[in-house]
Structures are given as structure tokens and as C-alpha cells.
Amino acid sequence: MRGFFAPIAAASVALLALFAAPATAQDTPGWSIAIHGGAGTIARENMTPEQDAAYRAALQRALDAGAAVLRDGGSAMDAIQAAIEPMEDDALFNAGRGAVLTWDGDIELDASIMDGRTRDAGAVAGVTGIRHPIDLARKVMTDSPHVMLAGTGAEAFAASHQLETMPPEWFETTRRREALERMKAEQLSALDVDIKFGTVGAVALDADGNMAAGTSTGGMTGKRWGRIGDAPIIG
Template sequence: MNTSKIRPYLFILLVFAIPLLLIPLIKMAKSDSQLLQKPPVEQNVERLQGSYAIIIHGGSGNFTADDLSETEKLNYKKALFEALETGKSLLASGREASFVVEQVLKMLENNPLFNAGKGAVLTHEGHAELDASIMRGKDRNAGAVAGVRTIRNPISAARMVMDSSVHVLLSGRGAEAFSQAMNLEQVDNSYFITNKSQKRLKAVVDKHGTVGCAVLDTEGNLAAGTSTGGMNNKRWGRIGDSPIIGAGTWADNQTCAISATGWGEYFIRLGVAHEISALMRYKEISLTEAANQVIHKQLEELGGYGGIIGVDAFGNVSAVFNTTGMYRAYCDAQGNQQIKMFSN
């Protein structure tokens, strides 16, 4: 066979075939680039310049309307309303997302209704041991404290860790020493203990509630934070998901800001908060769809319970949980506002 006659045809074939083979790779690279640049959205509209969104939770659990008196319902709604209005006012004035998260959660930590700060559930030994975390979506910087007993507002200590240290998570006495160096208010552990928390410990009532907040500020930056007293009657220095970045708290300007509440061990095993963000990023699905996949499929398959609140980069909010109740309040970027406590 005369190979010299075949060679020109082979050359022509390669010239046309190679570009055809490269087209799928070029498209794939372009698709990945677009995915990183354009966050998924719940609604097919752009966020209005200067708009903001905020969503708050006060813990989830298997409680119903019959479990609360009318006075208790009113007190919870009042506390959520006041925290929401404070957050809205700060956002409307142009305050930065992580500052708003801190201020809102300080209000809830100071309210004995919730399992965070004053009113936190107690350890087996009768102490209050508190955890908190905060994360900023703009640069994904984060801070957290765990197992602290004397810091009046753990969420402020978490923000100090984020803004004034090279660390992410400080625990126990070291976290308390750091907070003293940052001139944060210290209290005796008895400050956190209430009659309600003492009764829960004696009754060995298993309570996993936390408080959390997720925010989109007027500059388009996301932030989230979570604070808790942890699990009632906990032992051996147990730490749940609330101070774990990626499990109880997450924020990324490209996707969403998340705060979780529930049985912390399961949220840690699944990395719930980050998993929702990852599903949004790589599957290009909405916040609510991603949260439903994690809470109603992955979490339930493991036998865990709880929920999340979140806000996406366009100011859409979501509260997804597999319990009968979650204390929650929100105002989205379109100005829709609600306060709810039960699954219906």
C-alpha cells in the first residue's frame, strides 16, 4: 500500500477532528465558570439594589400549639418580633451583615425563653455551657466558641474570634480568657441558670433548641450565626453542631447563609449547613430545594431531626424542618414578613 498517498488525508482528518473533540471540554469549562460566578436563585428576578433580607429561628422541636399556653405563644411571638424589627432597622440603616447577626442574637441570648445565653439548658453537673458561631459570606471568615461558662454573650465572643484573631474555634477556659482580653462582659455562671432550666434538668427533658439568624445586607453580603446552650443534661464536655462551621453555621455570598437547629450529632455527621450550599452551587438548585434534600432525605435517613433557616444571595428566605415546630420570623427582599411557630 502506498502510505504517501494516505498521509495527506490523515492530516486533514486530524485538523477537523481535534476541534470537534475539544468542543465538549470547552463547554464544560464554560459551564463550571458560569456556575461559580452566578449563584442559584429561588425566583427568576434580580435582587433590588439596596434591599435586604433577614430570617431568625428560636429552635426547633416536636411541640404543637397544645403544648403552649396562650401567654407563652404571645411571649415567643413578641420576642421574635422585637428581634426581627431590630434586625430590619439595622439593615435598613446600612449596617453590615455580621454586625446585624450579632446584635439580633444578643437579644435572643438575653431572653430566658430560649436555649441560648440566659435560660440555656444545663449540663449533668448543673452548669450552663454555651456554644456560638458566626460566618461572613463575603470572605468566608468565621469565628466560634464552645463550652464557655462566663461570657454573657457568646455570639459576641465568636465575632471577636472571627475579626480579632487568626483562629476560627476557641473552647472552654481559653475562649473565656480571650473574651476577657477583648473586654467582653463576663458573668458568674449562675446568671444563665433559671428556674425553668433547673426544672428541665431534674425532669431530664431532652431539649436541643438553639437561636440563629441569617442575613443579606444592602451591599449584597450574607452572614449567619448560631448560639445555644446545647443538649439538656449533657456530659463529658459534649459539643454539638452550633459552633461547628459547615455543620451549624455557613455563609457564602455565592450561594446562601444558613443557621441550623436540632440534634447536633447528626448535623455534624452530614455537615448540614455546608451541604445545602454545595448542592446549590453544583446542582444549580434553589435554597429551598437544597434544604429539603438535606433535611427531609439525608437527615431523616440517618434518623436525625431538626431544621435550618437560610437566605440566598437574592434575598429569598427558607425555613425547612422535620419536626412539628420551629420558632421563626423573617422578612425577605420583597418585603414579605411573617412570624411562625408550628409546621402549618
């Protein structure tokens, strides 16, 4: 399970937050974490003060969760998962709850994670019902002989490890449903509907000098035929 890793660079960084602890005078390694929220491209004139505050607060919660792990001496891998999971739970982002809908009105999720210390990686694609795809991607890395699992196979693997699932209605939001309906009614492309898609993610460096990164996304509005984007593709 070795390879090169660039899912963070592949994503459009719509909203970015960074926290770092500098090295001490004794040259003890510091730690740092950066996150990005897959909110798409939002023009300033189209965002209300309330929306701006909501996005900033959501990003801060995710950043704080990852930073807390690193501040307590935790690993970069744990920090990545801690930062991404709150964004997968937040309907503001295109990952987990609040993800965009496929052409058939479903939600199919992709995620990937990589440990820079070992270059081990795990990824999942086209999964449904998994509350935290980033958790599943990490399980693929640590508990399977494979790098990537997709669809029903990935879901069966998740069930065998008792990962948390949620019903379809938990993931779906009105704004994503309306975006799909507008796309079909006006015969728009996904770019016309979403301007630019979103992928949440994080990259972290822990106090031991180890780096990790991960991404999670719902992909493109109206995607068909089991489409898989670049976020779960290692390299």
C-alpha cells in the same frame, strides 16, 4: 479562617420569623433577614395563649433589632449580631440566659458566625459566664489567628477583650433546673426531656449583597464530658 458554613441549616427551626425589603424599581439591592428561636419543639396544645404571645414578642424584638441595622444601611454581620444578642438575653430560648444545664448543673455555651463576603468564620464552644457568645465568636474571627476557641481558653480570650460576663445565677432558670432534675430522677434521655433542642440564629443579606449567618446555643440537657454540638462547627 475560611470554610463552608451551614450552622443555620443544622439547627431545628422551632420558631421562625422573616423580614425583607424588596429591591426598588431602580434595581437597588434589597435586604432581608430571617431568624429562628431555639425554643425546642412545642406542641400547640401545650402552649397557652400567654406563652405563644411571649415567644412571638421575643422573636419580634430580635427581628426588629436585626432589621433596624439593615434598614440603616448596616452590614449583614452587624445585623446578625444585633438579632442574636436579644435572644441570648431572653430566658425563653436555649442560648445564653435560659440555656439548658449540663449533667453537673452548669451552663456551657456554643456559638458561631460567618461572613459570606470573605468566608471568614469564628466559633466558641463550652464557654461559661459569657453574656453574648455570638460576640465572642465574632471576636475570635476578627481578633485571633484561629477559627474556634473552647472552654477556659475562649474565656481567657474574652477577658483579654473585656467582653461582658455575668454570674452563673443570671443564666440559670427554674424550668431548666427542673428539666435536669427530672432527667436524673426518671433516668430519661435528653430527647425525652426536651423533645427537641433549640438553637437560636439568624441569616441576613445586606443592601450591598453580602450575606452572613450565625448561631448560638446551650446544647443538650444533661450533656457531659465537654460535649460540643454542631452549632459551632463550621461546615
